[in-house]
Amino acid sequence: MMARPQEQRRLWTPEEDDRLIEFKRNYPYRPWPGTADLAGLDRSDKSCWERWKNHLKSGVNKENFSEEEDDIIIRIQRTEHRNEWAFMAKEYLQGRTANAIKNRWNNHLEKMLTNISDVGRYLLTDDETSDHSAREDEDDVTSVVAEYASLI
Missing domain, CATH: 1.10.10 (Arc Repressor Mutant, subunit A)
Incomplete structure (x- = not known):
């Protein structure tokens, strides 16, 4: 068919x-x-x-995504809130729509992170074991959001 x-x-x-x-x-x-x-x-x-x-709708941010916003999306993707676009828009990226965040991830950030040189920035390193693991600490996201908010 x-x-x-x-x-x-x-x-x-x-x-x-x-x-x-x-x-x-x-x-x-x-x-x-x-x-x-x-x-x-x-x-x-x-x-x-x-x-x-x-x-x-008024309040919709249609500007290009900043590096800080990209960092927030990437770090949230490493938590249990992965792919919860509405959650990201409501809690961390006010003014951005869930659709815009989803499109940013799917069309730019996820592809960018397939390049191994970009991934290192978002990984934690344990010097003793040289074990690399994705950041899963939500406090890490909160600190990035706070830092971003202080710049605005």
Whole structure:
């Protein structure tokens, strides 16, 4: 059985963004089902929700990731909170969306760390045994976050 061909996704236009922003300004607590039709958009409700949550909502940080933010993501990946993107966004990287953090990990950081020279920075070394083990100490993440916060 062949997979159904994937629909071509259209880019959002500035006019569509403006319509969605205006709609959310006028009806901030309206549930998402029916939003696309009521806002006059030829989009799915899910598409409108994702556009709002990941791009248009105030407070979303769309700047490039800093080295400190990359460090936080990498160190959290070494804890029991691995791949908990919403947790990272809420607890450590306010202003970043879970989707942006996930994309940063999957499309850049994980690939970067496959290069052995980059991995050493995120490993602890036991001089006696020369045993390398991934950092799993959540206090380590907290100290990086505190250090990053002091720079802002």
